[in-house]
Amino acid sequence: MAALGPLSRITRLGCNFCRNHRLMFNRNSQKRGIASCIDPSYGLTDEQKEFQKVAFDFAANEMAPHMAEWDQKEVFPVETMRKAAQLGFGGIYTRPEVGGSGLSRLDTSIIFEALSTGCVSTTAYISIHNMCAWMIDTFGNDEQRESFCPDLCSMEKFASYCLTEPGSGSDAASLLTSAQRKGDHYVLNGSKAFISGGGDTDVYVVMCRTGGKGAKGISCLVVEKGTPGLSFGKKEKKVGWNSQPTRAVIFEDCAVPATNRLGEEGQGFNIAMKGLNGGRINIASCSLGAAHASVLLAKDHLLVRKQFGETLANSQFLQFKLAEMATKLVASRLLVREAATALQENRADAVPLCSMAKLFVTDECFNVCNQALQMHGGYGYLKDYAVQQFVRDIRVHQILEGTNEVMRMIISRNLLTES
Amino acid sequence: MSGRVLVGVKRVIDYAVKIRVKADNTGVVTDGVKHSMNPFCEIAVEEAVKLKEKKLVKEVVAVSCGPQQSQETIRTALAMGADRGIHVEVSGKDYETLGPLQVSKIMAALAKKEDAQLIILGKQAIDDDCNQTGQMTAALLDWPQGTFASEVTLDGDKIKVVREIDGGLETIKINTPAVLTADLRLNTPRYATLPNIMKAKKKKIANVKPADLGVNLTSRLEVLKVEDPPQRQAGMKVETVEDLVGKLKEAGKV
Numbered sequence: 001m002a003a004l005g006p007l008s009r010i011t012r013l014g015c016n017f018c019r020n021h022r023l024m025f026n027r028n029s030q031k032r033g034i035a036s037c038i039d040p041s042y043g044l045t046d047e048q049k050e051f052q053k054v055a056f057d058f059a060a061n062e063m064a065p066h067m068a069e070w071d072q073k074e075v076f077p078v079e080t081m082r083k084a085a086q087l088g089f090g091g092i093y094t095r096p097e098v099g100g101s102g103l104s105r106l107d108t109s110i111i112f113e114a115l116s117t118g119c120v121s122t123t124a125y126i127s128i129h130n131m132c133a134w135m136i137d138t139f140g141n142d143e144q145r146e147s148f149c150p151d152l153c154s155m156e157k158f159a160s161y162c163l164t165e166p167g168s169g170s171d172a173a174s175l176l177t178s179a180q181r182k183g184d185h186y187v188l189n190g191s192k193a194f195i196s197g198g199g200d201t202d203v204y205v206v207m208c209r210t211g212g213k214g215a216k217g218i219s220c221l222v223v224e225k226g227t228p229g230l231s232f233g234k235k236e237k238k239v240g241w242n243s244q245p246t247r248a249v250i251f252e253d254c255a256v257p258a259t260n261r262l263g264e265e266g267q268g269f270n271i272a273m274k275g276l277n278g279g280r281i282n283i284a285s286c287s288l289g290a291a292h293a294s295v296l297l298a299k300d301h302l303l304v305r306k307q308f309g310e311t312l313a314n315s316q317f318l319q320f321k322l323a324e325m326a327t328k329l330v331a332s333r334l335l336v337r338e339a340a341t342a343l344q345e346n347r348a349d350a351v352p353l354c355s356m357a358k359l360f361v362t363d364e365c366f367n368v369c370n371q372a373l374q375m376h377g378g379y380g381y382l383k384d385y386a387v388q389q390f391v392r393d394i395r396v397h398q399i400l401e402g403t404n405e406v407m408r409m410i411i412s413r414n415l416l417t418e419s
Numbered sequence: 420m421s422g423r424v425l426v427g428v429k430r431v432i433d434y435a436v437k438i439r440v441k442a443d444n445t446g447v448v449t450d451g452v453k454h455s456m457n458p459f460c461e462i463a464v465e466e467a468v469k470l471k472e473k474k475l476v477k478e479v480v481a482v483s484c485g486p487q488q489s490q491e492t493i494r495t496a497l498a499m500g501a502d503r504g505i506h507v508e509v510s511g512k513d514y515e516t517l518g519p520l521q522v523s524k525i526m527a528a529l530a531k532k533e534d535a536q537l538i539i540l541g542k543q544a545i546d547d548d549c550n551q552t553g554q555m556t557a558a559l560l561d562w563p564q565g566t567f568a569s570e571v572t573l574d575g576d577k578i579k580v581v582r583e584i585d586g587g588l589e590t591i592k593i594n595t596p597a598v599l600t601a602d603l604r605l606n607t608p609r610y611a612t613l614p615n616i617m618k619a620k621k622k623k624i625a626n627v628k629p630a631d632l633g634v635n636l637t638s639r640l641e642v643l644k645v646e647d648p649p650q651r652q653a654g655m656k657v658e659t660v661e662d663l664v665g666k667l668k669e670a671g672k673v
Contacts, residue, residue: 036451046491050498050616053455058610088613101613 038295038326040113040288040333048110051103054087055111059118059289064386067119070243071389074235076200077122077243081129082155089115089126091133091153093278098137098145099153105278105340109285113333116289120393123289125244127282128196132159132205135275136222139263148203148222157202161279162192162249163272169193170406172207173215173269177251179208184258186210186221188229188251194400198247199232201225206249207272210265220268222260229254240392277343277351279401280358284336287365287397290390291329294372297387298322301376318375325368332361352414359407362397369394422477424467425530426501427522427540427552428460430485430492434545444644446515447546456492459541461499461608462601466571467539468500469606475573476537478502482529484522486510490624497619498611504624505529509636513629516638518547521629523555528632530560535596537578542567542600553600563593566600 041049062080070077084090092108094100103111108130115123133152137145151157168175177190188208192198204223211217223230233248263271299322302313312318339357342350369391373380380387398404432438433453441448456464467479481496483489484507493504507525509517530538543550557564565571565580569588572579582589583602611619629636657663667673 046494047616047620049491050494050611050619051613053495054611054613054616086612087610092613096614101617103613 038292038329040110040292043337044110048107051107052110052114055089055114056117058084058087058089059115059123063115063118063122067386067389068383070119070122071240071393072242072383074242074245076197076245078155078158081122081126081158084115084126085153085155090129090155091137091149092130094130094133094137094149094153098149100133100137100149101153105281105344106337108278109281109336109340112282112285113289113292113336116286117293119243120286120290120390121241121243124241124283124286124393124397125196127279127286128161129155129159129201131275131279131282132161132203134278135161135205135220135271136262138274139220139267139271140222143259144222144262152203158197158200159203159205160195160197160201160249161275162195162198162204162206164193164195165191166193166248170403172272173218174213175207175209175218177206177208179210179219179221179256181210181258182255185255186219186258186261188221188223188254188256190251191233192249194236194246195249196241196244196246198245198249199235200245204230204249205262205275206251207268208251210268215269216266218268218272219265220262220271221256222262223251223254223256224260227254227256239395240389241396276401277354280354280407281336281340281343283397283401284332284339284358284361284365287362287394288329288333288336290394291325291332291365291368294369294387294390295322295325295329297385298325298372298375301379305377312375321371321375325371328364328368332364336361352411355402355407355410358402359404359411362394363404366391366394366398423533423535424470424476424479424537424539425526425533425535426460426463426467426479426481426496427526427538428464428481428483428492428496429457429541429544430454430483430489431457431544431546434458440645440647444646446642446645454488454491456495457541457544457546459543459545459601459603460492460496461541462603462605463539463541463599464496464499464501465606465608466568466599466601467537468609470537470571470573471500471502480505480533480535482507482526484509484517484525484629486514493624494619495611497622497624498616499609500615501622503622505533505627506624507627507629507632509629513636516640516642517636518638518640519549519551519555521634521636521638523552523559524634525629525632526552526556527559528634529627530556530596532632537596538562538598540598540600542602550600553598557598560596560598562597564598564600565591565593567602568599569602569604571599571605 041052088101091100092103096102112123112127133149136148152159163172165175179186179188202225206221206223207218208221209217210219229252231250236246302318303311305312336357339353342353373387373391376387379385433455436453439448470476471479479501481493481501481504483493490506493506497504540553553566554564567583568580569583570581576595577592578597579592
């Protein structure tokens with residue numbers, strides 16, 4: 001229990017860490033108390049603070065010490081994720097009857113934000129897994145829910161979300177993977193690209209074409225690993241997100257029982273988009289965690305590193321830069337939490353707000369992490385220091401689950417379409 | 420036999436926080452500083468919950484003495500598996516002077532009131548490092564004590580305790596009712612699970628005042644000054660052993 005989670009990350013900085021330093025720039029803050037303006041527990045209920053505490057503790061003890069190793073060795077940390085699932089993190093907003101925790105979108109955001117401080121890549125995968133479990137729980141019939149959800153919530157089995165194809169990314173509705181009805185099966189042909197977890201996961205939620213062109217012709221099928229005709233491409237070599245494998249998922253006359261179809265034929269695109277609304281909040285939350293961790297790392301570095309006879313924290317430029325980073329972090333956090341609340345309440349502005357949150361937060365938090373790296377100087381570029389991994393890991397958040405350009409499409413459509 | 424265990428949990432400044440001394444040297448800064456359950460108290464709660472899971476005890480009651488915020492600490496114990504909580508309200512000046520003597524009087528009174536079989540405490544708190552409350556509580560109740568426990572085995576109406584002492588490990592057998600204090604290697608506290616945190620919301624925390632228990636909180640101690648430890652001084656290098664002995668003699672060390 002004497003685990004030194006947060007301290008181990010600080011000692012990895014390799015700097016002399018004097019525990020006896022005094023506040024550098026504002027003596028008055030000693031009298032006012034030293035509450036940090038970026039504390040993520042402000043405004044939360046007692047219960048949410050408990051959820052957050054468990055997630056922070058788990059991140060500090062079980063994830064942060066391995067974050068670098070998982071990245072460098074490209075380890076998919078199955079045992080750690082199963083431990084997380086035992087705490088209820090496998091199906092956070094999936095219903096309890098099928099093994100989920102039944103929490104709200106806001107609770108979920110808080111949890112992923114905290115877990116992300118331990119390892120962005122692993123937390124992001126856990127969020128994708130959660131999204132799939134939710135989709136089956138929400139749109140599946142009782143047999144499907146009972147058949148798939150309990151194993152997903154316990155992470156006995158892992159899930160992947162399959163929408164993107166080599167020929168259709170942003171233009172998702174133009175996907176080509178076909179699913180032809182043959183008796184009591186659908187026969188799938190086609191391939192999916194950039195699938196997180198692909199090849200190592202057990203349950204694939206696949207959007208495929210059962211009807212005509214466009215969104216209305218798309219259905220959602222659950223395909224299990226081991227189904228004949230299901231194969232995988234090579235493991236992609238990525239800049240970040242290395243604790244989850246990414247592969248193409250290939251269907252060659254792959255026969256899937258029709259009972260594995262979620263919802264009706266033609267409902268698939270709708271299911272995919274509804275899943276992504278929550279997914280966007282989750283990914284934004286992961287960016288928040290990385291930015292929070294990076295601001296703390298930058299702050300510690302400024303208080304320790306000396307140049308020109310004084311610590312970097314005495315430089316007004318760096319003080320102001322840190323203040324801007326903190327402001328953007330808190331603004332991002334508020335936007336994500338508001339979007340989570342809107343989605344939970346099914347508000348009219350939920351969809352564009354989720355897009356706004358994803359757009360703003362992934363961009364701003366990437367800048368925050370990037371600036372934190374800059375503040376570290378040359379050390380920031382070394383893999384011995386965690387800040388570079390936060391930068392590399394969250395860079396892709398501006399691209400997946402709908403590029404930030406697609407987010408602008410959604411928002412402008414909301415503004416310019418006459419209702 | 421009620422099969423009831425009382426576990427004391429203390430709200431302390433989180434172990435990872437950098438402690439700062441107040442400008443007036445009367446204490447350390449606690450306003451706005453992150454607090455959490457004393458790590459040794461977490462180990463105590465874990466041991467109590469384990470005993471309940473093995474069906475060796477029937478009920479685990481978490482107790483904390485302090486201001487309103489102590490309820491958060493009790494909630495954490497409930498989320499780990501304690502059945503109910505007792506919050507002994509102590510605030511203001513009383514809380515600033517609250518020490519092992521007062522807390523042990525409270526624990527002893529509660530043990531009688533709740534008909535407890537076992538009291539498990541952390542061996543010490545990480546803020547004052549007193550390592551006294553368990554021992555004082557046992558003395559007030561005239562119960563046997565198994566302190567610095569690294570292994571606890573219930574055996575009928577006796578308890579076998581393996582204690583970590585300076586010379587190694589000491590095994591003792593004591594009668595119940597008894598007081599145990601948890602040392603680091605007794606167990607590894609579990610994470611609260613999300614479902615348990617939600618269940619904890621429904622568990623009851625009773626509010627009690629020290630006066631209701633007949634406890635006088637007056638302290639026999641007065642804190643005169645709190646200050647930072649001295650800054651680490653630079654060392655110096657010497658050429659020979661003779662120089663070293665000379666310097667040590669100068670400094671009055673030999």
